[in-house]
Amino acid sequence: MSHETDKQNEIYELVREMRREGCRMTRRDVLRLGAFAGISLAGIASLVEACAPAGGNQSSGVGSSGGKKSGPQPTKIAGGENALLTYWGAWGGTALQPEKQSIEKWNKDHPDMQVKALQIADIDQKFLVAVAGRRPPDIIKLDRFMLPGYALSGAIKDLTDRINADKIDVKQWFSACMNETKLNGKYYGLPWNTDDRGLWYNNEILSKAGVKEPPKTTDEILRMGKEFTQKKGKRLTRIGFDGYGGNWQIGWHWAWGGEWLKDNNRKANWNNEIGESWLSWLQENRKYLGGPSTIDAFGKTFQGESQGPYWTGQIVMVMDGSWVAGDWKKYAQKVDMGVADAPRPQDMVDKGPITWSGGFAFCIPEGIDDKKADAAWEFIKYYCMDADPVLAMATQAGNMPAIEKLARDDRYLSANKFNKKFVDLMPHSRFRDLTPVGNELWFDIIWPMPNDVFYGKKTVKQALADSEAKANKVLDRGWKEAERG
Amino acid sequence: MAAMSADAARKRRPRITRRRVMENVTGYLFISPWIVGFLVFTAYPMLISIYYSLTSYNVLRPPEWIGLENYHELFFEDDRFLTTLFNTAYYVAFSVPLGLVLGFLVALLLNQKIPFMPFWRTVYYLPAVTPIIASSVLWIWVLEPNFGLLNRALALVGIDGPGWLTSPAWSKPALIIMSLWGVGGGMIIYLAGLQGIPQQLYEAAAVDGANSWHKFWHITIPMMSPVLFFNLIIGIIASFQTFTQAYVMTGGGPVDSTMFYVLYLWLNAFDYFRMGYASAMAWVLFIIILVITLLTFRVIAPRVYYEFGSERG
Numbered sequence: 145m146s147h148e149t150d151k152q153n154e155i156y157e158l159v160r161e162m163r164r165e166g167c168r169m170t171r172r173d174v175l176r177l178g179a180f181a182g183i184s185l186a187g188i189a190s191l192v193e194a195c196a197p198a199g200g201n202q203s204s205g206v207g208s209s210g211g212k213k214s215g216p217q218p219t220k221i222a223g224g225e226n227a228l229l230t231y232w233g234a235w236g237g238t239a240l241q242p243e244k245q246s247i248e249k250w251n252k253d254h255p256d257m258q259v260k261a262l263q264i265a266d267i268d269q270k271f272l273v274a275v276a277g278r279r280p281p282d283i284i285k286l287d288r289f290m291l292p293g294y295a296l297s298g299a300i301k302d303l304t305d306r307i308n309a310d311k312i313d314v315k316q317w318f319s320a321c322m323n324e325t326k327l328n329g330k331y332y333g334l335p336w337n338t339d340d341r342g343l344w345y346n347n348e349i350l351s352k353a354g355v356k357e358p359p360k361t362t363d364e365i366l367r368m369g370k371e372f373t374q375k376k377g378k379r380l381t382r383i384g385f386d387g388y389g390g391n392w393q394i395g396w397h398w399a400w401g402g403e404w405l406k407d408n409n410r411k412a413n414w415n416n417e418i419g420e421s422w423l424s425w426l427q428e429n430r431k432y433l434g435g436p437s438t439i440d441a442f443g444k445t446f447q448g449e450s451q452g453p454y455w456t457g458q459i460v461m462v463m464d465g466s467w468v469a470g471d472w473k474k475y476a477q478k479v480d481m482g483v484a485d486a487p488r489p490q491d492m493v494d495k496g497p498i499t500w501s502g503g504f505a506f507c508i509p510e511g512i513d514d515k516k517a518d519a520a521w522e523f524i525k526y527y528c529m530d531a532d533p534v535l536a537m538a539t540q541a542g543n544m545p546a547i548e549k550l551a552r553d554d555r556y557l558s559a560n561k562f563n564k565k566f567v568d569l570m571p572h573s574r575f576r577d578l579t580p581v582g583n584e585l586w587f588d589i590i591w592p593m594p595n596d597v598f599y600g601k602k603t604v605k606q607a608l609a610d611s612e613a614k615a616n617k618v619l620d621r622g623w624k625e626a627e628r629g
Numbered sequence: 630m631a632a633m634s635a636d637a638a639r640k641r642r643p644r645i646t647r648r649r650v651m652e653n654v655t656g657y658l659f660i661s662p663w664i665v666g667f668l669v670f671t672a673y674p675m676l677i678s679i680y681y682s683l684t685s686y687n688v689l690r691p692p693e694w695i696g697l698e699n700y701h702e703l704f705f706e707d708d709r710f711l712t713t714l715f716n717t718a719y720y721v722a723f724s725v726p727l728g729l730v731l732g733f734l735v736a737l738l739l740n741q742k743i744p745f746m747p748f749w750r751t752v753y754y755l756p757a758v759t760p761i762i763a764s765s766v767l768w769i770w771v772l773e774p775n776f777g778l779l780n781r782a783l784a785l786v787g788i789d790g791p792g793w794l795t796s797p798a799w800s801k802p803a804l805i806i807m808s809l810w811g812v813g814g815g816m817i818i819y820l821a822g823l824q825g826i827p828q829q830l831y832e833a834a835a836v837d838g839a840n841s842w843h844k845f846w847h848i849t850i851p852m853m854s855p856v857l858f859f860n861l862i863i864g865i866i867a868s869f870q871t872f873t874q875a876y877v878m879t880g881g882g883p884v885d886s887t888m889f890y891v892l893y894l895w896l897n898a899f900d901y902f903r904m905g906y907a908s909a910m911a912w913v914l915f916i917i918i919l920v921i922t923l924l925t926f927r928v929i930a931p932r933v934y935y936e937f938g939s940e941r942g
Contacts, residue, residue: 269899276688293902297689379775436883440795441774584901592884599797599884617706625685628693 222247223260229520232271233285233504234261238470239541246533250526257519259283271509275299280509282520285336288324288505289576289586295332296580296626300507304330306521312529320501320573321546327578333505334528335546337537340499340566340573341392343487344454344468345461347480358461358484362399362425365461365487370432372460380434380442383453385461387429388598389443392463392486392500393591396422398574399488399498404590405577410623412615414590415608421489423604427597436598450475466566470542473560483565501573503546544570581622589615682908692905699909709885709893710910717890719801721868724808729860732812733853736819750820757814765877768807769794772878779806794879797886804874804887815860822856823849851934858933862922869918890914 221234222244234243243261251258262281264270268290274280286294294300307314314322314331321335343365345358349372359365369385383389387396397404402418405411433439446453453459454468455476463486472481485497506524508517527533531550537543538556544566545551551567576586593611596602602610657664682699684692703710739750756764771778772793780790793803830848839847872891875881881888881896894914898907 272688272902294689297687299689437774437792437796440883441792444773444795445775581901588896588900592882595882595884601797601884625687625690628690 219263221261227258227260229259229282231261231283232264232281234263242536242540282516289582292578293580302330318570320575324575325505333507336504336528337543338501338503338546339466340501343484344464347482362487383459390462390464409577412612415612419608430598455479469560469562497572499569499573580626678908684905686905687902699906713890713893724805725864732815736816740823754813756810761873797883800886826852854933
């Protein structure tokens with residue numbers, strides 16, 4: 145592997161990180177990017193896609209870099225040029241080695257079903273064009289919440305018959321994972337990995353203040369977050385509780401007992417008392433932190449790695465994902481961190497824990513011949529269900545297995561002391577309701593909606609009403625177009 | 630009359646010989662790479678996008694004819710359309726005149742006889758050749774509220790700088806300030822124009838007792854007006870299509886304050902896969918730019934001085 149490819153992979157990893165973080169760049173990130181700029185302008189272009197629309201968007205685009213290349217070229221990580229199957233969507237960074245090893249092992253055992261694995265930037269756009277041009281890959285790894293759009297457009301195969309013929313028990317996967325691949329009773333992919341979210345807290349700061357247990361209710365955490373917040377003049381020096389940071393956001397509606405969509409996911413369902421409760425509560429949190437500009441300005445001072453804001457105590461409590469455990473293990477094992485259930489309103493606490501999950505699935509595109517489809521199916525069964533590839537990803541790259549038995553395997557649980565907590569939360573997990581307009585709905589309507597309130601552009605009621613009306617329009621259009629067939 | 634002109638035409642038109650036909654064919658063959666490229670990659674997509682703008686098209690399924698529905702939604706239902714138009718107009722209204730004046734001033738300064746002139750010209754021109762992605766990433770840090778260069782500089786003179794890209798009120802001014810960093814591109818054209826002004830005009834004016842201001846106002850400005858006009862038109866057209874800075878630096882935020890028209894168009898095309906809607910947006914932008922350019926021609930062109938030829942050059 146060339147030096148440049150290595151660097152590009154590192155950039156991809158960074159970009160992925162930034163997507164999860166909602167494009168919050170730290171000074172370290174920019175130093176890293178700056179260092180790469182000379183090596184690979186194309187890499188900078190992929191930074192762009194990380195920030196594309198309004199923070200944290202999963203989808204991406206071709207950056208017009210003004211350089212020679214308009215986007216990173218696909219990078220082959222395993223397999224020969226003459227392989228029978230082409231797999232799009234391999235990952236770089238810490239995931240590179242486990243993917244490579246598992247595919248190479250498969251290729252050794254299956255000379256007649258060789259797989260060539262490619263890393264593809266802007267995969268959604270390229271997949272779309274490839275399907276339209278009738279030259280799709282044979283295997284593709286897709287973000288699960290995007291599946292309905294592809295399934296309803298006939299871009300990926302219905303795998304239900306294959307699952308039934310092979311007597312695969314769909315219950316072996318966490319329900320939040322398997323159900324995210326299911327549309328109108330049919331399955332369109334096999335879940336590959338997952339994640340979920342919990343309350344991360346800096347226990348050093350909490351216990352120093354005599355707090356024995358992290359807050360369980362939303363009232364408690366609001367109050368405690370205010371107490372732990374510190375300012376110097378107008379500037380923040382410590383955030384006690386960051387209610388809209390991390391990667392939880394949409395979880396509050398569920399925490400309050402709400403459902404985002406109703407009527408078979410045809411209609412929006414948040415312009416109601418539940419929506420008002422959590423959004424007003426969040427507004428309180430933003431207010432005592434000094435408003436979005438102050439919070440943003442503080443966020444820009446965060447460093448990375450061992451100086452990350454959670455470890456330094458710049459953020460004391462925040463809802464964030466299971467993947468943070470990997471960073472903790474790598475950079476901050478000395479810091480006494482804890483993970484607890486998401487706080488819920490007093491009257492919801494006894495309903496049990498709540499969290500939400502995302503993750504990727506393996507799919508077989510339409511438009512490939514039967515021989516290839518059969519082989520692709522054999523490969524994705526191995527890749528998503530066999531203990532070796534799944535646990536290799538889990539232990540080396542911190543990807544939680546989507547199959548419960550493998551997630552509870554001792555090799556995964558013992559790899560990180562926080563893994564058990566997050567696995568225990570999985571049975572309570574929710575996922576983004578499936579619609580053909582997932583990208584637009586979650587990232588451009590729901591996710592940024594509270595910002596209108598934080599910036600004082602709209603009242604809580606207005607923001608809820610406007611976003612719901614807009615969502616209904618988008619849902620109407622999306623479902624109408626999807627069902628036209 | 631008709632007979633006469635036909636007769637004249639026949640007289641003018643050279644006789645068609647085999648040799649001449651072959652010459653033509655050879656000529657077209659030589660330029661065919663460009664012609665084919667233009668037809669396939671520019672003309673065809675442009676024309677087909679008119680058709681797509683009247684359809685609902687997500688690339689995967691064949692386009693479905695929906696008439697003017699996209700345009701209807703754009704004008705009457707999509708409140709983001711107006712937001713993006715406003716943001717774009719705001720940006721054009723400030724960045725174009727400011728860039729025009731500043732670029733011209735820098736060119737005037739660099740047209741003086743001072744030491745290390747090639748060095749200074751290079752320094753000012755460098756930002757214009759820096760890839761915009763790289764300069765955008767750089768400017769994220771210049772505009773950083775706490776330790777960014779700009780706010781550090783403001784702090785030195787006792788000003789508590791704003792949040793720039795993190796503030797909906799300051800994000801557009803921030804991008805406008807950044808756009809001024811690239812005035813070197815216009816500057817080069819002005820410099821070429823300044824070099825082209827005949828020295829004898831200044832000498833004759835000096836003999837007549839004109840001071841520097843007179844020379845500037847009555848010679849430099851009129852002689853430079855075609856260049857200024859050119860940069861104005863190009864500036865307007867380019868600024869209406871501004872995209873990259875917002876895409877890299879803000880993603881359109883905070884709260885859509887830097888959601889420019891083309892960024893929203895891109896979002897529709899490549900994020901929501903609404904190619905029909907995005908095509909409609911592109912044509913609306915085309916009409917807007919066309920109208921504004923024609924208006925500018927109407928208003929400004931009569932004031933532009935062309936030394937040679939007719940009033941339109």
